Amino acid sequence: MTEHFDVVVVGAGISGIGAAYHLQANSPDRSYVILEGRARLGGTWDLFRYPGIRSDSDMYTLGFGFRPWTDAKAIADGGAILDYLVSTAKHYGIDRNIRTGHRVKRADWSSAEALWNVVAEHDGAELRFTCSFLYLGTGYYDYAKGYSPDFAGAETFTGRIVHPQLWADDIDYAGKRVVVIGSGATAVTLVPELAKQAAHVTMLQRSPSYIVARPSADVVANALRRVLPARAAYAVTRWKNVLLQQYFFRLMRRHPAKAKERLIDMVRAELGRDYDVATHFTPRYNPWDQRLCLVPDADLFAAIRNGSAEVVTDTIDRFTQTGIRLASGREIEADLVVTATGLVIKLMGDIEVAVDGVRFDPAQHLMYKGMMLSDVPNFAIAFGYTNASWTLKADLTANYVTRLLNAMRKRGMRQVTPRLARPVEEAPFLEFTSGYVQRAADRLPKQATRKPWRVHQSYARDLMALKYGGIDEEMEFSNPVRDRVA
CATH class of the missing domain: 3.50.50.60 (FAD/NAD(P)-binding domain)
Incomplete structure (x- = not known):
């Protein structure tokens, strides 16, 4: 059996729960499911258990814009953050749409069908899903292992x-x-x-x-x-x-x-x-x-x-x-x-992604508005700020995706794809000298030196562009048909 949803969200951490809220609030006519590979929701805040685990951003910005953080501590410990995520998911009924223990292995886009074909593993069996839009809230690092140098002796x-x-x-x-x-x-x-x-x-x-x-x-x-x-x-x-x-x-x-x-x-x-x-x-x-x-x-x-x-x-x-x-x-x-020697960057977890049969290599693509990728249809990924809290950008990303979904329905279009309209000067996706970034630089997508391909590290600027700005800038809305694809 293959289940179909309008949107498949991968990951039930901050990004995934935020995406679900925006889908329910802004695109209530769209069905969705959250596929979470771990046994519980929470993402980072369920994974890390070391002593003292806490936020490195204040909870008034790391918390959701739609769900007030009410604890006295602004720099919160991991347990309190996990409780906040669990209660948020329950409060908005998001938990009913989360399927834990479902590790997504592959995602293949078919332009002929205007669908993503998603394969997940659950209890040793492969389950299949189709969706019109794929949203990755998988974080940015490898959940299975951290980075440890080879120390002599x-x-x-x-x-x-x-x-x-x-x-x-x-x-x-x-x-x-x-x-x-x-x-x-x-x-x-x-x-x-x-x-x-x-x-x-x-x-x-x-x-x-x-x-x-x-x-x-x-x-x-x-x-x-x-x-x-x-x-x-x-x-x-x-x-x-x-x-x-x-x-x-x-x-x-x-x-x-x-x-x-x-x-x-x-x-x-x-x-x-x-x-x-x-x-x-x-x-x-x-x-x-x-x-x-x-x-x-x-x-x-x-x-x-x-x-x-x-x-x-x-x-x-x-x-x-x-x-x-x-x-x-x-x-x-x-x-x-x-x-405590760092993380291993994995932008899309362990998911193998292909577009019309061609395996997707992130390093060959440009980031569009810090969330979508050039020439990849109906796809977005949540990636937070490097100079502020993750959630600020994740919230804007999820809201922007619902704007796209609503425009597609209104215009009667099945496919939306960022397309480069004219040549650009490329630049690294993350302009950071941190070791974990430099080790992964050749595997990450690029950005450009002009909008909408420039990844701004500015919440105020992104708020105007993503929540209130236009959605047609170098964005192609289309209805592909089988003959044209062939």
């Missing part, structure tokens, strides 16, 4: 080595010597949390990242909730945070030297003048060449000050039986090593 280490993505309940770090390898968002989250029970925690980094302390609670938001209805307080706080973030982002990009000096001065204020901030907290790149790391309530700095954690900046020579020997000759003893 790792097999001789008598302790345990674990990547945070594969954290297990049986990992005991109480009273143990722990080394966390890495300097990104995961590392700065893990270190202060592990330090609460471990004998000592060392954050071992090859090079520093920019780290910014911020209160976990939003004083303005909590004050507004006392005088305004929840939805109004949420909307005001959301816009406040969006505008402030965009302002500081542009300011830092315009004046990188001053921004760098200010960010480092803030760290020095936390750790004192005697601390070697130049070595351990002064990156070699400019602010926002990589994403800034957020530490709520300065918890990382507090752990360093009280001696339960330290930062070591060096390169690894090799693992030994009892720890890690560094290039400098120093050896750090460890019982547990956590490799």
